[in-house]
Amino acid sequence: MSLSVPGQEGTRPPLTRRRRRGKREGHPLSPYLYLLPFMALFAVFVVYPVGYGLWVSLHRWDLLAETRPFVGLEYYRNLFDPETPQSQFFWNSMKNTGFFTLVSVPLLIGTALGLALLLHRPIFGRALFRSVFFLPGILTVSVMGILWRWMFDNQIGLVNAVRSDLFGLPPVPFLSSEGLAWVPVIVGTVWWTIGFNMTLYLAALGNISPSYYEAADIDGATSWAKFRFITWPLLGPVTLFVFVTTVLASFQLFGQTLVITGGGPNRTTQSVMQYITEEAFANNQFSSASAMAFLFGLAMLVFTYLQFRIMARDARGGEEG
């Protein structure tokens, strides 16, 4: 039965259709309203500071001075002039940070993968082990730093106590010896951060189909062959992710050396981040420090770009899925 009421038939269906579409699409400006709060903060605290920092690095910025004259690339040039103390200290800190990254990254990835492989297959107390290995990661950096400074105390730290009481060896002054001062920093960092990478590897190992290993078993593959030709290649994407995030974290070394060694002895463990903040906040050289920050940011660009690419790939994957 048709409800053909004269005068309504022509108006009603279009009305509902229009209303429905109107509701579904919403007001054309509403997406921008949703974005407004974030974009406002983003503009003020992310975009603007980048430009402002560049401006500061090109001017002689003094907290108390009335004028801030334009000096061009002077502060950048200073960093490439071996005569200036800035270039000496900056490149020294770059060398230290580079050394730390070079040593710590393979260690941080290797130990995390090793632990994940140990924990992956069923074992009694698996969840407990996982919690124990993750536990140090929840400590805040100053707690971790004080703890490892105590562990490696020159005279009576736990490491020297074990050396002298159990092995009768003389104490090693780790904290005040150039070179050796890296030991507490690196050991402490491995202890502190291993749980994060281990967790990522455990998740990735769980995603490898057991059928690969079953096929390999039929072919009589050794466990090394299984690792080399199945596990390692299939872990490729995680390893890339872990590598990039670990490199970036190591480059931005700050708290560990600040608390454990204070950057010493003799600035041999001073990180770039520590030196830049020293130049800014202790020496009040904001322009010089800004120039260093940009140069350092540029040095990290390869890795920040890789990180961006990984996330971009995931973002596109999310759209397809």
Add this chain to the structure above:
Amino acid sequence: MAAPSTRASAAPQTRAGRPPGRFRLPRDLPRFALLCVLAVIFLAPVYWMLATSVKPEVDVISTPTQWVPARPTLENYREVLTSPDGNILRWMWNSFFVATVFTVLHVALCALTAYPLARMRFPGREAIFWFILGSMMVPGIVTLIPTYLMMIRFDWINSFHALIWPGLAGAFGVFLLRQFFLSIPRELEEAARLDGASSLQVLRHVILPLSIPSLVTLGVFAFMGSWNNFIWPTFVITDLDKLTLPVGVNTFSQRYVTDYGKLMASTAIASIPVLVAYLLAQRYLIEGLSTTGLKE
């Protein structure tokens, strides 16, 4: 005959990707023993922290080393808690307050932002999203100094505002929530729209309830990030009463230098709430990390 292996490979993976199979004693004993040794090594610093914290000062430095505290005392804890050099409980409260406000605002802000980016069609959507994501290429040190100079102009030095607002517009949260929102079937949203729901109602009653796991994950990350933030508050807060816990504990480290009994008591106090939270919420933390770290 091939049945067992096909069944094993077709069986759905259990939670956290536990592989099929069982722990078998003779075969797995070396692995178990190795893990036990490693666990002991991992826990040794924590034990040493607690042991040192309950020793009187003489026993801390005595040789031969006192492996187990002979005369346990809470004196170090009493001195740290009543220290004239700073109130550690106050710092803890500051950190808790700042991290809580930050987390609530950050999660709300990221959800509001990720929603149109994942679910609406409008000019400039792609450009805005890639612009936000591109900001992850700017390391924190680049914005640290200019933001500090802005804090001076805002008169936010020694204010919690400085610890909350500058970090709120973080790209990672938008990325994480957008990814999750994209995975929610569109049909659910269309059904709500047909019932006449506005976009805000769809967000509140359809999208957010389905996204609780990822909201919790983002919340845990945001809280931990704010709680553990060290570089920024070190420079932007100098007032002893307004310090956050990590920075406050570090001032003790500079003041007590080698008075390790007191230092270990202060690190133990600083770690207790975190340990309790970890024991309660480690599932969210570890599963959040496992699922958000990478998409396969």
